[in-house]
Amino acid sequence: MINKISPSIAEALTGVADGSTVLIGGFGTAGIPNELIEGLIEQGARELTVVNNNAGNGDSGLAALLKAGRVRKIICSFPRQTDSWVFDELYRSGKIELELVPQGNLAERLRAAGAGVGAFFTPTGFGTELALNADGTPKETRRINGRDYVLEYPIHGDLALIKAETGDRWGNLTYRKAARNFGPVMATAAKRTVATVHEVLELGQLDPEAIVTPGIFVSRIVKIERVATQAGGFKRAA
Amino acid sequence: MSNYTKRSKQELAQRVAQDIFDGAYVNLGIGQPTLVANYLPEGMEVVLHSENGILGMGPAPAAGDEDYDLINAGKQPVTLLPGGAYFHHADSFAMMRGGHLDISVLGAFQVSATGDLANWSTGEAGAIPAVGGAMDLAVGAKETWVMMDLLTKQGQSKVVQSCTYPLTGIGCVKRIYADLATLECTPSGLRLIDKVEGLEHTELEHLIGLPVQA
Numbered sequence: 001m002i003n004k005i006s007p008s009i010a011e012a013l014t015g016v017a018d019g020s021t022v023l024i025g026g027f028g029t030a031g032i033p034n035e036l037i038e039g040l041i042e043q044g045a046r047e048l049t050v051v052n053n054n055a056g057n058g059d060s061g062l063a064a065l066l067k068a069g070r071v072r073k074i075i076c077s078f079p080r081q082t083d084s085w086v087f088d089e090l091y092r093s094g095k096i097e098l099e100l101v102p103q104g105n106l107a108e109r110l111r112a113a114g115a116g117v118g119a120f121f122t123p124t125g126f127g128t129e130l131a132l133n134a135d136g137t138p139k140e141t142r143r144i145n146g147r148d149y150v151l152e153y154p155i156h157g158d159l160a161l162i163k164a165e166t167g168d169r170w171g172n173l174t175y176r177k178a179a180r181n182f183g184p185v186m187a188t189a190a191k192r193t194v195a196t197v198h199e200v201l202e203l204g205q206l207d208p209e210a211i212v213t214p215g216i217f218v219s220r221i222v223k224i225e226r227v228a229t230q231a232g233g234f235k236r237a238a
Numbered sequence: 239m240s241n242y243t244k245r246s247k248q249e250l251a252q253r254v255a256q257d258i259f260d261g262a263y264v265n266l267g268i269g270q271p272t273l274v275a276n277y278l279p280e281g282m283e284v285v286l287h288s289e290n291g292i293l294g295m296g297p298a299p300a301a302g303d304e305d306y307d308l309i310n311a312g313k314q315p316v317t318l319l320p321g322g323a324y325f326h327h328a329d330s331f332a333m334m335r336g337g338h339l340d341i342s343v344l345g346a347f348q349v350s351a352t353g354d355l356a357n358w359s360t361g362e363a364g365a366i367p368a369v370g371g372a373m374d375l376a377v378g379a380k381e382t383w384v385m386m387d388l389l390t391k392q393g394q395s396k397v398v399q400s401c402t403y404p405l406t407g408i409g410c411v412k413r414i415y416a417d418l419a420t421l422e423c424t425p426s427g428l429r430l431i432d433k434v435e436g437l438e439h440t441e442l443e444h445l446i447g448l449p450v451q452a
Contacts, residue, residue: 027290027327028313029306080368091366100367103289104331104374111328123377124335127408129359130369148408177307177324178291184326212326 004171004221005200009039012194012220016045016159019072023110023157023186024052024062031179033196034061035224036161041065047072051110051155053103053182055079055087066090075155077103102130105152107185113154114188114217121149157190164213164221167197171215172206180212187217196224242436244387244417252277254343254385254415258284262340263333265289265375268312271343271385287339289371291330294322311371331371334378342379344372346386346411348401351448353411353423355384356403369406376407388416388445395446397421397428418442427451 006012013036016022022040026032041064048071055074056063063086065071074096079087090096101109102124112120125131126148131139140151162183164173173195175183187193195213200223245253247270255277258264265287266272275297278284286295288310295310296317304315318324333339346357358372359365376382386396397414414421419433419442429451433442443450 028309030290030309031307078368078370080366084366088366092364098367100369102369102373103327103371104335104378107327107331108335122335124374126377128373128405130373175324177305177318178288178309179307180324180326181290182327185328 002171002215003169004215004218005167005169006194006220006222009035009196009222010042012036012222013039013043016040016043018045019047019049020045020158021049021051021156023155023160023182023190024050025160025162025182025186027053027178027181030177031163031175031181031183032061033161033163035196035222036163036194037061037065040161041068041070046070049073049075051075051106051157051186053077053106054081055084055098057081057083059086063087066096069095071096073097073099075099075101075106077101077106099134100130106155107182109152109155110157110182110185110189112152113156114185117154119151119153122152123147123149126150155189157186158192160186160190160193162186162193162195164195164197166199166201166206167195167218167221168201168203168206168215169221170203171195171218171221172211173197173213173215173218173221174206174210175212184213187213192219193217194220194222196222198224198226242418242434245434247273248277250385250415250417253420254383255279257383257413258282258341260284263287263293263338265334265339265342265379267342267344267372267375269345271345272310272312274343274385287330287333288316289327289330289334289375291325291327292316292318292322293325293333294319296322331374331378334371334374337378337380339379341381341383342375343383343385344375346384346396347403348396348398349384349386349411349414349423350398350401351423351427352425353409354401355382355406355411356401357384358406359404361404372406376410381412382407382410383413383415384411385415388418395448397446397448399448418445421450
């Protein structure tokens, strides 16, 4: 029997190794798996590489993980925000490495990892500073049918932490509105994917036509309560 | 001095909206471009895309109706129109890089006469870099339009021979909607689409410092 429902976040995050690459979903106020990030802080893994669109806001969630000194490197598209002071301080003092990636390349590199694609040519970033490797050497480029492309490699995760809406014991997931964002691609790109949901349904109750992430991409599901966060968080739909 | 008046931000947004066609799939960038949504002609169906995973984005909700799972790329609460859809990030950016969006409207620090765009970084030493979806939006849509003031606060032209700020994309801008004129970027340089009343062609060229084909 398959039962991916986990009794607790601590159980779902057992054994996360130091040095892991952790994919963390969310964009703005939508789809941030704050409960799982807190669980990762509790769990204690260090020297992490974190992949997220941003680099933490305020002092909670991802910012708290950074503040706890657990993150060695962050791969993201938009670290600088009005309330990203935790990251800003770490970055300015050289305590964290940053790999800046155009948002679409970030999504596509995750997709490529999930789909077993070895690398891909993308038009995004060609001719810019972001078509350089960390050591300043140019990334491989190619002209294909008259258009210029940069070669980009997949981003594989050891762990993905995502926030979904509804799940079942096979790990099938649906999402809510724009909280879907990186969840489905990150789920495919990690060896182990842990998702929070607000509702667990019996097998067969999720409309198969409406399942967004099939359970094959999901390792563990933890049910959490709906909480109105300070940022606004979830407000009940009509 | 010549006798001309700059387009206000609202007039500029209105000018851009005039050129958007019925049925277009459009991404309006963060900041000034979002104003364009307020001037789309009634009765015309334009599908707005938000890169965090929305097609058919509607206006801001009434106070008290905000849903923080339904936000735009600028992280502001929005609504969904009937017929709208949600999708994940890889699909959303496939809509750009795959050339499915008709028009992307962006702000800019500089645009070159041949359509190179600089809008993500001023290259200032010590600044924390951030790019978001700018590079994808610049190269992905069928047409990329820029909306900006023609001159900096110091009076320098933001339309240049060659960008000095870090590039967002090469040869990607098709049109510049500025407060003084609307210009087309072509491989052979700038071409005039329109200009504000009272601004002489020679004066426009003088302000930009580059030839503008009539």
